[in-house]
Amino acid sequence: MLPSKNSYTDIKEIVLARIRDHTWPPGSIIPGEIELAEEFGCARATVNRAMRELAEDGILDRKRKAGTRVNKSPVRHAKFAIPLVRIEVESTGAAYRYTLLNKKIFIAPAWLRARLSLGDSAEVLHLQCMHFADNTPFQFEDRWINIDAVHNIENADFTTIGPNEWLVNEMPFTDVEIAFSARVADKKLAEYLSLSIGEPVFTTERITWLSGTPITFARFSFGRGYSLKTRF
């Protein structure tokens, strides 16, 4: 029986403390919600919220009937904000500028069909564009859009607004896959980003789907020294 004042954040703290001092060692099952609610002198819903959030953070593993366990390998979850490039640039105080380099409709190449599970003759809109911060190259965007899946695509000219921003506003999506990697600058990329050939380039790739239908594949290549940060 603990003192009266117990919020769900307090409960989270207590549970975390018990995990850290090995009262509840990794892999062990912890008492049920009802029992904990009694111990903490609060409603089960309050315990539930605390436990749910700890499970979302990867600290606990919950299963109906099976109960709640302390996660064996403390997989931490880092949350990254994925803002629009424009916002990201503007938030540094720099002026944002956008340029469309290429825009053309293709039959999807084999590698793209494989990535997006597209049919043999699927048409895609291929766009290449640059995002600048105070006129220094910030990001090169290489994007393919599945034309069949995106309504209204013919009404977008992408000369003033980037495909990312357009899609975010016009096109809903349900699933996203993001990958981060380090790549080598080839001739084209070096030229666009004012790099030397062979320089490392921080790259993110994104695929989005709308309930199973692939919408778009995009590769973002960042300028020299870019670093994606998060704190939590």
Added chain:
Amino acid sequence: MLPSKNSYTDIKEIVLARIRDHTWPPGSIIPGEIELAEEFGCARATVNRAMRELAEDGILDRKRKAGTRVNKSPVRHAKFAIPLVRIEVESTGAAYRYTLLNKKIFIAPAWLRARLSLGDSAEVLHLQCMHFADNTPFQFEDRWINIDAVHNIENADFTTIGPNEWLVNEMPFTDVEIAFSARVADKKLAEYLSLSIGEPVFTTERITWLSGTPITFARFSFGRGYSLKTRF
């Protein structure tokens, strides 16, 4: 007045749909929880949960009294799992092997003191180690630990268990900063990771604190072709 069956996920869907079809354009204020609860025929708590989760996802911006607004720049949040290297390697089916390369106590160098806000004569334990997947280099770990902040550090020899795994099990932390970037392989790194000098290396850096006290700084350099993926 909508049909009866309304869960908080349904409400999220409806709200998202209204944002996407511009019923509630970006920046606009949306009806209060009580009003929405009436419309959807459910309790305010249910609307609250839907709205809270949408706010956590960066879709909405909520403030007491001010009300709930559609976020102007739809900042999406990507969640990455940060597992232990060992688990990451083992999950690919490969055999994990760990080697300690160096272990020595130093007076913290200036750049580290600046990063961790350490005093002039603070002592740090510097460790370098390798993580292998099936005997191919997977990750090089370069780690500095603030000795004053970590109890029991003298009892850890780090020959069989990596510092990351040891710290996760022994040392609580409250704040983490993670940065991702692409770097160039220098001579040492190329040697450790079986790369050529100048090759791009995917790098993550991590700093952790325990309620304001810096615990450790670590830089992880990954082998060729590594890519950090997430899906949500």
Added chain:
DNA sequence: ATATGCCTTATGTCTAGTCATAATATATAC
């Protein structure tokens, strides 16, 4: 021994309230 279905149980979700708190808007005092 094995497969099927039922029962139990812990979590998941929900309701209809209450009280708390932060931020705005308004009224008041100077």
Added chain:
DNA sequence: GTATATATTATGACTAGACATAAGGCATAT
């Protein structure tokens, strides 16, 4: 006009219940 106190209001947190659902375990029939 400006600063300060006050009322209002929307979200935040919580309670004590309820029913839903998934999954483990047990009993039964084959």
